[in-house]
Amino acid sequence: MPWIHIFNILILVNFQYGNGQRFVSQSCKIFYDISPTSVICDVTSGDTWCLDSFRELMNGTKKSYLGDDQFTLEIECHGGGNISIRQPIKLPGMTSLTVRNCYITDYYDYDFSQEVSSIESVLQNLKFTNCKIEYRSLVFMNHVQKNSRKLLAYEKCQISNTLRTFIFQNSSIDYYPKRRPKYTRKELKLKLDYHNELRLLRKCSHDNLTYVEISSLNRFSAEVRVNDLLQNGIFNSLSVINLTNNGLERVPSSLFTDSMYQTIDRLSNVDLSRNNIEDISFLYKYFDFDGNLNVDLTRNRITELSNLDTNKLKSFSRLRNEVNIRENPLICTCYQKLFYEFIAEINDKKWRQYTYLKSMQCLDQESKRNLKNISEYSYERMCKKTESLVGAREGIFERNKYSILAFLLVLLAILVTCLLFKYKSRIAQLYRVKTSIQCHCPDNPKHYDAFISYSSSDERWVYDVLFKRLQSLLPDASLCLHHKDFIPGACIAENIINSVENSRFTLLVLSSNFIESEWCQLEFQKAFHQTLKHRRHLLVLLIEDIDFSLLDYDLRFFLQTYTYLKYSDKLFWQKLTATLQISTKSNKISHSHNPVFKQLLQ
Numbered sequence: 148m149p150w151i152h153i154f155n156i157l158i159l160v161n162f163q164y165g166n167g168q169r170f171v172s173q174s175c176k177i178f179y180d181i182s183p184t185s186v187i188c189d190v191t192s193g194d195t196w197c198l199d200s201f202r203e204l205m206n207g208t209k210k211s212y213l214g215d216d217q218f219t220l221e222i223e224c225h226g227g228g229n230i231s232i233r234q235p236i237k238l239p240g241m242t243s244l245t246v247r248n249c250y251i252t253d254y255y256d257y258d259f260s261q262e263v264s265s266i267e268s269v270l271q272n273l274k275f276t277n278c279k280i281e282y283r284s285l286v287f288m289n290h291v292q293k294n295s296r297k298l299l300a301y302e303k304c305q306i307s308n309t310l311r312t313f314i315f316q317n318s319s320i321d322y323y324p325k326r327r328p329k330y331t332r333k334e335l336k337l338k339l340d341y342h343n344e345l346r347l348l349r350k351c352s353h354d355n356l357t358y359v360e361i362s363s364l365n366r367f368s369a370e371v372r373v374n375d376l377l378q379n380g381i382f383n384s385l386s387v388i389n390l391t392n393n394g395l396e397r398v399p400s401s402l403f404t405d406s407m408y409q410t411i412d413r414l415s416n417v418d419l420s421r422n423n424i425e426d427i428s429f430l431y432k433y434f435d436f437d438g439n440l441n442v443d444l445t446r447n448r449i450t451e452l453s454n455l456d457t458n459k460l461k462s463f464s465r466l467r468n469e470v471n472i473r474e475n476p477l478i479c480t481c482y483q484k485l486f487y488e489f490i491a492e493i494n495d496k497k498w499r500q501y502t503y504l505k506s507m508q509c510l511d512q513e514s515k516r517n518l519k520n521i522s523e524y525s526y527e528r529m530c531k532k533t534e535s536l537v538g539a540r541e542g543i544f545e546r547n548k549y550s551i552l553a554f555l556l557v558l559l560a561i562l563v564t565c566l567l568f569k570y571k572s573r574i575a576q577l578y579r580v581k582t583s584i585q586c587h588c589p590d591n592p593k594h595y596d597a598f599i600s601y602s603s604s605d606e607r608w609v610y611d612v613l614f615k616r617l618q619s620l621l622p623d624a625s626l627c628l629h630h631k632d633f634i635p636g637a638c639i640a641e642n643i644i645n646s647v648e649n650s651r652f653t654l655l656v657l658s659s660n661f662i663e664s665e666w667c668q669l670e671f672q673k674a675f676h677q678t679l680k681h682r683r684h685l686l687v688l689l690i691e692d693i694d695f696s697l698l699d700y701d702l703r704f705f706l707q708t709y710t711y712l713k714y715s716d717k718l719f720w721q722k723l724t725a726t727l728q729i730s731t732k733s734n735k736i737s738h739s740h741n742p743v744f745k746q747l748l749q
């Protein structure tokens with residue numbers, strides 16, 4: 148057994164605490180016989196480890212303990228230990244950083260000093276596991292004001308271009324403060340200009356990155372994080388994207404697009420296992436992509452492969468590409484004829500990558516209990532049997548149709564009477580809503596097509612998913628957002644009222660965070676009032692499952708009375724854009740010859 152050299156370094160971090168000073172000591176061990184040399188630090192409860200202080204220590208002692216050798220750094224926290232890591236993550240000779248079980252502060256703070264900038268980064272591997280990372284909006288605004296140009300490069304690239312592997316596992320962002328911060332007029336303009344410049348910057352080139360893992364997050368965080376990374380970069384070496392166990396109900400919008408195939412030309416594996424994906428309709432292969440791509444969809448919620456899905460699977464798999472759908476709860480139904488024909492075609496020469504399908508089992512469509520091999524399923528026998536049963540039922544109905552119809556009419560009359568009695572107060576309220584519409588003329592011209600009402604805790608999803616997607620789908624639509632359209636200096640309530648009244652629609656992003664916000668409740672009340680005056684003004688976007696019993700009466704009444712859109716709906720974007728597109732077109736038609744509208748335009 149080789150002898151392991153261990154050297155204990157006592158790190159003293161001096162920082163202000165209360166009215167006095169406090170010293171926190173940590174033990175870091177150096178393992179010399181591991182190549183490269185490994186430095187392991189343990190941070191216990193109540194202690195704080197600081198990268199800046201560690202860098203200062205290493206600058207003075209590295210040659211004594213490590214010489215010119217490269218090393219890896221592992222930090223593990225116990226019992227809620229905190230660490231401070233500022234960007235950029237640079238230490239002389241450090242090739243790998245692993246952080247486990249820590250609360251990380253200052254990660255979205257930046258050190259632009261000459262001392263740090265002069266360090267040549269050799270960091271190749273970066274891994275966060277079971278961490279919570281603090282994000283302070285005031286720190287971000289301070290850098291926007293003072294170091295806008297330098298900050299743009301870091302924000303666009305997300306990670307260092309020297310990295311080979313990046314792993315973000317079971318970790319989350321802790322936003323502070325929880326409520327939406329109040330910005331001055333100057334700060335709002337700076338923030339808007341900054342985001343505009345960020346969008347115009349060229350994509351970052353990540354020549355060394357080969358492996359990206361974003362796993363065990365909630366579905367919104369995973370979608371935002373992977374979209375931010377892939378949409379802003381060019382990846383010449385990236386071969387694996389691992390998005391396992393994120394609860395995804397749909398594939399992130401940055402995957403399986405022309406842009407993905409053009410910027411990640413060596414991609415060989417996309418791991419989407421252990422999610423909640425229900426179909427494979429997202430599959431798409433760019434005509435000029437000549438790589439072999441494996442898509443792992445094991446342990447999802449795929450119950451059947453429709454004829455359309457089967458055609459996509461065959462088209463995607465022609466050049467040795469493969470989709471793994473093992474361990475999905477497949478049901479043998481009569482709606483997937485092409486899928487059974489596809490399985491019958493599989494042999495050692497044709498579709499050999501799908502030989503596993505012949506041994507897969509599915510639930511019987513009638514009992515949904517008995518398992519059978521898919522290859523043994525007889526479409527002709529089972530589906531003809533189903534058709535004969537349907538025919539027999541139709542014969543019974545034909546002979547007794549008048550008796551059955553009379554019985555159904557009586558039953559319907561009883562049911563309607565009971566419903567009228569039970570919901571008489573709701574019906575009366577609906578009648579008041581119907582008769583309280585004050586304007587029967589065409590809508591007055593509005594400055595915005597839609598005002599987006601949301602909680603600051605959902606701000607990242609609104610900007611990176613909703614706003615960007617609507618801008619790409621409806622480039623002519625005018626959207627009102629707090630950070631860019633609220634008038635600085637005016638009272639918040641006045642801004643809310645003006646935004647709702649000057650928008651044709653209010654898109655309300657409903658989540659558990661929205662329910663807890665007082666300003667969000669005010670925005671809903673104003674939008675609901677507009678709905679009572681002008682039908683179809685308020686459109687609710689339900690982005691997560693919530694308990695309706697926690698809602699106030701008006702919001703619960705609205706959701707039970709009007710149609711709302713669920714983000715988990717497969718046709719969410721089609722329905723939303725169709726509604727806003729109709730609004731935009733009708734606005735142009737109804738006001739093109741309106742003299743009042745022309746006067747407003749002037």
